[in-house]
Amino acid sequence: MKPTVDLPHEPTCAWPFFDSDDEAAVLRILRDGNVSTHPVIRELEADWARFTGRRHGLAHASGTAGLMAAFFALDLQPGDEVLVPTATFWASVLPMLWFGLVPVFCESESERLGPCPVDMARRITPRTRAMVVVHLWGLPAKMSELRALADQHGLAIVEDASHTHGATWRGRACGSLGDVSVLSLQGDKLAPAGEGGILLTDDDQIHERATCLGDITRIIELDSVARRFAATSFGVKTRIAPLSAALGRSQLAKLPDLNARRNANHRRLCLALEALGFETFLGPDHVERVWFEFIVRHRDPARDVDALIERLTREGCRAAAPRYPLLHQQPFFAEGHWRQIARVPSSDATMAGVDELADTARENRRLIRLPNFPGPDNGIVDQYAEAFARAVE
Numbered sequence: 403m404k405p406t407v408d409l410p411h412e413p414t415c416a417w418p419f420f421d422s423d424d425e426a427a428v429l430r431i432l433r434d435g436n437v438s439t440h441p442v443i444r445e446l447e448a449d450w451a452r453f454t455g456r457r458h459g460l461a462h463a464s465g466t467a468g469l470m471a472a473f474f475a476l477d478l479q480p481g482d483e484v485l486v487p488t489a490t491f492w493a494s495v496l497p498m499l500w501f502g503l504v505p506v507f508c509e510s511e512s513e514r515l516g517p518c519p520v521d522m523a524r525r526i527t528p529r530t531r532a533m534v535v536v537h538l539w540g541l542p543a544k545m546s547e548l549r550a551l552a553d554q555h556g557l558a559i560v561e562d563a564s565h566t567h568g569a570t571w572r573g574r575a576c577g578s579l580g581d582v583s584v585l586s587l588q589g590d591k592l593a594p595a596g597e598g599g600i601l602l603t604d605d606d607q608i609h610e611r612a613t614c615l616g617d618i619t620r621i622i623e624l625d626s627v628a629r630r631f632a633a634t635s636f637g638v639k640t641r642i643a644p645l646s647a648a649l650g651r652s653q654l655a656k657l658p659d660l661n662a663r664r665n666a667n668h669r670r671l672c673l674a675l676e677a678l679g680f681e682t683f684l685g686p687d688h689v690e691r692v693w694f695e696f697i698v699r700h701r702d703p704a705r706d707v708d709a710l711i712e713r714l715t716r717e718g719c720r721a722a723a724p725r726y727p728l729l730h731q732q733p734f735f736a737e738g739h740w741r742q743i744a745r746v747p748s749s750d751a752t753m754a755g756v757d758e759l760a761d762t763a764r765e766n767r768r769l770i771r772l773p774n775f776p777g778p779d780n781g782i783v784d785q786y787a788e789a790f791a792r793a794v795e
Contacts, residue, residue, distance in 0.1 A: 406789040407718030407782065414667070414777040415720075418594045418653075419660065427652040431644045439619055440644035446651050447600065450585075453654065454577035456602040458609040461647060462616065465564050465586025467640035468599030470497035472582040474636075475603075475611040476558050478503055478531050481746065485525060485533040485557075487517045488730045488759050489766060493586075494536050494562045495729060499743040506530070507730040507754040510762045514685060515697070515769075516543030518761075519551050532558040535580060540592075540694040541685050542571040545579050560584070564599075565694035567592035567654075568661045572688045582608050587650050592692060593657045595650030598642045616640030660776065661692050667775035667783050668693050674787035678794055696772040697724060699765075700794075707768055710793060717789035720773045728763060730754040 431440055447459035462468040478484075480502025486495045488507040495505045509521035515538045522533060533552060537543050552559050561580025563569075569576045577583045582605070585591075587598035603609055610628050613620050618635035621628060642650075672682035681699045685691045700710065707723075714721040734740055736756050741748065775783055 405716065405718030406792055407785045409780055409782045409785055411720065411773060411782065412777075414775050414780050414782050415773045417774060417776050418589060419776065420649075423656075424649055424652045427648040428645055431648045437644055439641075440647070442644050442647045442651065443642055446595075446642070446647040446654075449651055449654055450577070450600045450602060454575040454583070454602055456578055456583070457604040458602065458606075460601040460609060460612050460617070461642040461650075462599040462601060462640045463642050463646075464597050464640075465562075465584055465588060465591075465599035466493040466497060467616065468584040468586070468601040469493055469560070469562065470500065470638075471601055471612040471615050471640060472560050472584050472608075473498040473501055473503060474615050475582060475601075475608040476532060476560070477607075477611060480744075481529060481751075482531040483527060483529045483751075484560075485517070485522045485530060486729075487534070487536055487538075487762075488728045488754070489515065489726065489762050490534075490536045490538060490562070490729065491564070491726055492729060493564075494534050496734075496740075496743075499740055502744050502746065504529075504744065504746060504751045505740075507735075507759060509759050510538070510765070511544065512761075512765050514541045514543060514683065515539060515765075516541070517548065519544055519547035521761075522548070523551055526555055526557075530555065530557060532560060534560045534562060536562040536564075537566040537569065537576055539683070539697045540565045540569060540692040541683050542566060542569055542576055542579075542689050542691065545571050549579075558582070564588075564591065566692055568657050569692045570690040577602050581605060582612075587646070587653075592661065592694060593650065593653045595642070595646040595653065598646045598650050600650075663778070664693055664774060664776040667779050668696060671696075671775070671783050671786055675790055678790055680790070693774055695724070696774055698770050698772065699768045700770075703768065705768075707770065711770060713793040714770075714789060717792055719786060719789050719793075722771050724766060724769045724771050728759065728766060730759060731756045731763075 451459035486505045489510045509518040511518040559580040561583035563576040564586035566576035583602045587595035615636045622632040
């Protein structure tokens with residue numbers, strides 16, 4: 403039987419998208435010859451600070467490096483606890499271990515798949531100092547509840563906005579919602595630099611500590627006593643490469659237009675799937691989401707997801723389970739290896755067992771990952787809608 407989806411997935415699903423502007427931006431740096439400390443790094447930082455309305459931007463070699471700098475910049479102490487979702491990429495959590503911080507895994511809520519404020523509140527102890535808020539798959543988390551919880555208990559918010567380039571919450575850009583915020587600029591993100599990350603904050607001290615950790619060339623410019631560290635820094639080099647910064651600037655300039663095309667394709671398919679009984683996580687009216695990943699869920703909890711994915715595959719769709727396994731179930735945490743990095747004795751902290759956080763595990767098994775449709779639609783979006791209709795017959 404001929405599959406419903408018989409059009410090529412490319413170019414509609416091809417990503418990243420580079421054009422002659424991107425090529426010219428990179429070539430300019432090569433011809434200049436300064437491929438280590440070129441001013442394009444500062445230009446990228448200024449662009450992102452302007453785009454998100456932040457006071458400071460600091461570019462890093464990766465989003466992981468940016469998150470490492472963020473945890474360091476908060477000036478937390480070994481043994482301090484940080485509330486984190488288990489449903490996220492490992493880089494949202496693991497960098498904190500190098501500073502002796504203890505991740506406390508929490509459930510995700512089912513409406514937007516972000517951190518669950520109610521479960522986070524249950525897990526606060528006298529040692530809790532911060533929370534990590536991840537806007538998963540491109541949908542801003544429940545920031546009103548999370549910010550209220552953080553303010554009530556004096557917790558810092560580390561915002562991992564790596565999936566939400568261009569998304570907004572109540573008119574504010576994702577990347578402006580934490581005490582310190584980080585976006586990855588890795589190759590499959592919405593504003594890719596090849597590899598890179600951007601740390602954003604309004605706090606001068608956070609910016610200063612992050613600078614001292616990772617970019618020795620900038621310490622001498624700090625207007626504080628921290629300039630005395632200009633000869634040594636704090637021992638890590640996390641500065642982005644100018645070639646990546648140039649590509650990142652070029653991609654950021656195109657981000658609104660590229661998001662608009664992707665969003666239009668996805669919203670059209672979402673409306674069709676909603677009519678077939680699927681939740682597509684469009685979000686409430688005060689949220690303007692984007693799509694790093696296209697995740698859907700059938701409204702019937704009893705639906706056999708594996709069988710549905712198999713039917714969709716037979717119809718020519720690219721359908722699979724979400725690509726992030728739950729972190730608390732991974733051997734690195736479940737077998738205690740994380741303690742070797744954090745240097746936390748077994749008696750000083752406990753970790754959620756593999757059978758805990760059952761709500762998140764159950765809901766995660768119901769999710770289906772589809773391809774993104776960022777390019778001009780060649781008709782494949784309508785074919786996906788028809789394939790879903792056949793799959794649920």
